[in-house]
Amino acid sequence: MTDKPVMIAFQDVHKYYGDYHALRGITATIRAGEFFSLLGPSGCGKTTLLRTIAGFEDISSGVVMIDGKDMAGVPANVRPTNMVFQSYAIFPHLTVEQNVGFGLRRDPMSKEDKAKAVAEALEMVGLKGFGARAAHALSGGQRQRVALARALILKPQVLLLDEPLSALDKKMREQMQMELIRLQRQVGITFILVTHDQEEALVMSDRIAVMFEGEIAQLADPETLYRRPNSRKVANFIGTMNFLPARILSEEAGRVEVDAQGFGRVTLDAAQCMGQGAGAEANIGFRPETLTILFEGQSAQDRESMATVTEVVYYGDMTYYDLRLDGTEQDTRISMRNVFGRPVLDIGTRTRVAWSPGALVLFR
Amino acid sequence: MKTVQRKPWGHRAYAIAYLIFLYAPIILLPVFAFNNSVILAFPLEGFTTKWFGEMWADQQMFNALRNSVTVAFSSAAISTILGLFAARASTRFRFPGKGPVVALVMLPLVLPEMILAMSLLVLFLSVGVNLSILTVILGHVLVTTPFAVAILTSAFQSLDRSLEEAAYDLGETPSSTFRLIILPLVMPGIVASFLICFTVSLDEFIISYFLSGTEPMLSAYIYGQFRFPANVPKVMALGTILVLLSVGLLALAEFYRRRGMARTGGKASGGFL
Numbered sequence: 001m002t003d004k005p006v007m008i009a010f011q012d013v014h015k016y017y018g019d020y021h022a023l024r025g026i027t028a029t030i031r032a033g034e035f036f037s038l039l040g041p042s043g044c045g046k047t048t049l050l051r052t053i054a055g056f057e058d059i060s061s062g063v064v065m066i067d068g069k070d071m072a073g074v075p076a077n078v079r080p081t082n083m084v085f086q087s088y089a090i091f092p093h094l095t096v097e098q099n100v101g102f103g104l105r106r107d108p109m110s111k112e113d114k115a116k117a118v119a120e121a122l123e124m125v126g127l128k129g130f131g132a133r134a135a136h137a138l139s140g141g142q143r144q145r146v147a148l149a150r151a152l153i154l155k156p157q158v159l160l161l162d163e164p165l166s167a168l169d170k171k172m173r174e175q176m177q178m179e180l181i182r183l184q185r186q187v188g189i190t191f192i193l194v195t196h197d198q199e200e201a202l203v204m205s206d207r208i209a210v211m212f213e214g215e216i217a218q219l220a221d222p223e224t225l226y227r228r229p230n231s232r233k234v235a236n237f238i239g240t241m242n243f244l245p246a247r248i249l250s251e252e253a254g255r256v257e258v259d260a261q262g263f264g265r266v267t268l269d270a271a272q273c274m275g276q277g278a279g280a281e282a283n284i285g286f287r288p289e290t291l292t293i294l295f296e297g298q299s300a301q302d303r304e305s306m307a308t309v310t311e312v313v314y315y316g317d318m319t320y321y322d323l324r325l326d327g328t329e330q331d332t333r334i335s336m337r338n339v340f341g342r343p344v345l346d347i348g349t350r351t352r353v354a355w356s357p358g359a360l361v362l363f364r
Numbered sequence: 365m366k367t368v369q370r371k372p373w374g375h376r377a378y379a380i381a382y383l384i385f386l387y388a389p390i391i392l393l394p395v396f397a398f399n400n401s402v403i404l405a406f407p408l409e410g411f412t413t414k415w416f417g418e419m420w421a422d423q424q425m426f427n428a429l430r431n432s433v434t435v436a437f438s439s440a441a442i443s444t445i446l447g448l449f450a451a452r453a454s455t456r457f458r459f460p461g462k463g464p465v466v467a468l469v470m471l472p473l474v475l476p477e478m479i480l481a482m483s484l485l486v487l488f489l490s491v492g493v494n495l496s497i498l499t500v501i502l503g504h505v506l507v508t509t510p511f512a513v514a515i516l517t518s519a520f521q522s523l524d525r526s527l528e529e530a531a532y533d534l535g536e537t538p539s540s541t542f543r544l545i546i547l548p549l550v551m552p553g554i555v556a557s558f559l560i561c562f563t564v565s566l567d568e569f570i571i572s573y574f575l576s577g578t579e580p581m582l583s584a585y586i587y588g589q590f591r592f593p594a595n596v597p598k599v600m601a602l603g604t605i606l607v608l609l610s611v612g613l614l615a616l617a618e619f620y621r622r623r624g625m626a627r628t629g630g631k632a633s634g635g636f637l
Contacts, residue, residue: 054533055532056532056533075532076532076533077532077533077534077536077537081533082533083529083533085526085529087524089526089527089529089530091527091530091531091545092549093549102531103534103535105535105536106535106536150534151534154534154535
């Protein structure tokens with residue numbers, strides 16, 4: 001992906017609404033053909049950032065570039081971007097066809113070509129034969145598709161999606177996620193998605209920028225974001241992460257040695273050096289699925305701890321356990337897949353737990 | 365188990381008495397318009413349509429009607445256009461002093477018309493403007509604009525802001541967006557505003573009476589006819605037609621407003637009917 005040309009570049013972008021500092025120095029690049037997500041809680045500035053690309057929002061300082069051109073003073077109607085709005089913004093007084101073909105109004109192509117383009121766009125989003133319907137009579141999922149077709153028919157360099165799936169129910173949302181991924185691969189356009197749903201971002205994106213309070217907290221591919229979040233805040237926003245206190249014993253080039261509650265002395269890889277030096281207090285973080293309960297008869301592992309089950313939550317395919325690792329003062333949540341024949345433990349059971357140093361992440 | 369909660373009978377009786385008090389006098393209009401007697405009194409003397417015929421033959425009445433319709437049409441058109449600007453500005457833009465400005469626009473709705481009429485009369489006379497139907501139109505615009513602003517503001521408020529942005533996004537300019545998207549969607553509101561302003565202007569008396577100079581206006585003309593008992597049944601006939609016209613126009617206005625709401629997927633609520 002890094003060999004692709006840069007499509008969008010933000011350089012120290014700031015945005016003020018009166019006294020409110022909505023964007024606080026955004027610097028990032030988005031590459032051509034990337035499926036890029038802006039992920040964060042409401043009010044973090046993700047939608048504002050998206051709207052600066054579309055041209056609906058002026059920036060207070062900094063530079064927004066699209067395809068190498070500075071967008072300062074370029075109005076929304078001539079930018080090479082199209083947007084799918086959260087409310088879909090389907091024109092209620094027009095038919096599906098008229099909505100989809102709206103952007104072609106100024107195009108010099110013939111009437112027949114326009115009709116053909118509209119039909120193709122409708123077919124692409126699975127709405128073949130819906131052209132003559134009144135727009136206000138469509139369901140949520142159908143509006144979504146019309147909005148997509150209307151934006152994609154103009155073959156923009158960048159498609160902007162502002163929480164496009166948030167109004168759909170769970171089933172429909174999962175289906176549309178898959179369809180959006182398929183569409184993006186098919187048309188090869190840069191997609192930029194705004195979402196507050198971490199799962200949606202992980203499923204769909206090539207890269208994700210996690211935003212808090214007007215700043216990008218971490219920009220990485222989904223796997224890095226999940227496995228190696230760079231702060232407790234990011235770790236908590238994406239999935240579940242357990243934290244246990246730890247003390248840094250030594251820190252030198254190539255390795256960090258910590259004494260972590262519940263795990264004892266562990267050596268972590270160099271990427272996690274924090275430059276705090278020996279004796280500093282820190283935290284060890286790990287995902288629920290990185291610890292494994294060892295059932296009776298399972299052979300001993302290199303790395304084992306003892307724990308007591310304090311809570312059991314049965315989810316059908318999974319069981320979530322709260323464990324109290326020996327030597328810790330708080331519960332740790334772990335998840336176990338309910339493989340055939342594996343028992344569900346009772347509260348109070350003493351059990352062995354296996355883990356690997358590679359799954360542990362060091363935080364301040 | 366079914367329990368129907370009954371409202372106390374007193375409330376119902378009060379509501380019925382209230383409605384009778386409000387509308388019974390209007391019912392009297394057609395009753396006496398078709399009554400075969402110059403004197404407005406019971407018992408009725410028998411059915412006739414001759415008062416309508418007399419009214420039809422009254423040239424002065426026609427002059428007054430022509431003037432009033434001209435005034436109503438002009439002031440409805442002007443105040444709807446002004447209302448369009450005001451509604452657009454108040455729903456779309458933020459500007460300093462917006463609250464007070466909107467309040468000032470809406471003020472004539474509650475200001476005693478007597479005061480408006482007097483101050484306008486003094487103003488026109490002092491700057492040497494001759495009283496004519498033009499001065500009545502100016503006065504009526506003042507009174508009808510708040511109605512236009514109220515109706516059009518609600519029409520603009522129900523308009524999703526992102527529709528406009530979507531049109532820009534798809535390559536349209538602000539002016540073509542207004543023409544292709546905003547105008548069609550607020551058109552029912554524009555029609556409703558025009559019809560209601562028309563009705564308000566047609567019925568208006570005080571400003572018409574003060575500012576019309578020598579031009580006959582319908583409301584003032586009707587008032588004048590009451591001095592001649594023989595003319596009263598004729599006025600009843602005219603009143604009957606005006607009531608029907610007013611109700612018809614208001615119903616039409618409401619119909620357009622609701623249709624507009626339905627078209628944009630909204631629910632009909634508020635409004636004047």
